[in-house]
Amino acid sequence: MDLGLSGKKAIVTGGSRGIGHAILQNLVDEGVSVATCARGEEALNAALEKWQAQGVDAYGSALDVTDGAAFTDWLENSVESLGGVDVFVSNVTTRVHSQGVQRWQETFEVDLLQHVNATEALLPHLKNSNVGSIVYIASIASIMSANMPTETEYGAMKAALISYASQLANKLGKDNIRVNIVSPGPIYHEGGFWEMVKNKQPDLFKRAEAVSVFNRLGTPQEVANAVAFLASPAASNITGANLRVDGLAIKTVNF
Numbered sequence: 001m002d003l004g005l006s007g008k009k010a011i012v013t014g015g016s017r018g019i020g021h022a023i024l025q026n027l028v029d030e031g032v033s034v035a036t037c038a039r040g041e042e043a044l045n046a047a048l049e050k051w052q053a054q055g056v057d058a059y060g061s062a063l064d065v066t067d068g069a070a071f072t073d074w075l076e077n078s079v080e081s082l083g084g085v086d087v088f089v090s091n092v093t094t095r096v097h098s099q100g101v102q103r104w105q106e107t108f109e110v111d112l113l114q115h116v117n118a119t120e121a122l123l124p125h126l127k128n129s130n131v132g133s134i135v136y137i138a139s140i141a142s143i144m145s146a147n148m149p150t151e152t153e154y155g156a157m158k159a160a161l162i163s164y165a166s167q168l169a170n171k172l173g174k175d176n177i178r179v180n181i182v183s184p185g186p187i188y189h190e191g192g193f194w195e196m197v198k199n200k201q202p203d204l205f206k207r208a209e210a211v212s213v214f215n216r217l218g219t220p221q222e223v224a225n226a227v228a229f230l231a232s233p234a235a236s237n238i239t240g241a242n243l244r245v246d247g248l249a250i251k252t253v254n255f
């Protein structure tokens with residue numbers, strides 16, 4: 001199936017490793033020009049060089065998405081470098097180590113506010129695309145009342161992100177912009193959260209495996225495949241969807 005992505009332009013945040021990296025690799029393989037960011041410069045540059053060697057335009061800068069002005073300046077510069085934008089994938093999360101109110105504040109900034117800032121900055125440009133599409137990376141933590149490991153703030157912010165995205169899908173239909181959500185279950189990758197759990201809390205890791213009907217964690221590639229489809233013109237009548245990529249970890253009937 002032709003996804004219709006070839007020649008399109010995409011901005012994906014947090015592309016130096018994990019799920020964001022797999023999303024970008026899929027897009028590059030489809031012939032999409034890309035821009036991405038991360039805080040760490042070394043891994044970011046290695047990824048950009050790899051994609052440039054594949055013959056696509058690939059831009060990126062080391063920055064923190066919670067640094068409002070630097071982030072929105074970078075988004076504007078990326079649109080200019082790419083010559084427009086058709087697809088925005090808002091992917092970044094950060095592990096927060098503070099406690100109490102400070103933890104709520106930091107989680108709000110990284111798991112909600114920066115997604116909103118990026119969207120506001122990119123909307124005028126997405127409106128100029130005839131196939132504009134946004135995908136937010138949420139989490140099944142958004143609907144779990146017994147998260148494992150317990151991450152009260154993270155789950156609450158991901159739930160708010162899904163509410164925001166669903167409202168946007170309704171508002172932006174008139175502009176022919178589609179808005180969808182992908183909610184992964186536990187995803188294993190090198191350097192990721194669950195690798196650390198596997199090494200330090202093997203019992204918790206086993207519990208995470210067991211929530212899936214396949215008795216394993218998911219892979220970044222499995223999430224990236226869902227994102228590529230939803231972001232593509234092949235999904236032209238799908239908007240406001242929240243697609244779980246979780247091996248049926250959440251045991252509900254999806255009407």
Ligand SMILES: NC(=O)c1ccc[n+]([C@@H]2O[C@H](COP(=O)([O-])OP(=O)(O)OC[C@H]3O[C@@H](n4cnc5c(N)ncnc54)[C@H](OP(=O)(O)O)[C@@H]3O)[C@@H](O)[C@H]2O)c1
Binds near residue numbers: 020064
């Ligand atoms: N992994 C899972 O099990 C899982 C499950 C459900 C949902 N998700 C969601 O999937 C998305 C990606 O998760 P992941 O596991 O791939 O995360 P990850 O391995 O921590 O990678 C996050 C990426 O974002 C960058 N990043 C982090 N904080 C940043 C910041 N403040 N500013 C700019 N860049 C930043 C990281 O690079 P630097 O560190 O160099 O900045 C990295 O490239 C997140 O939205 C997460 O909530 C993940």
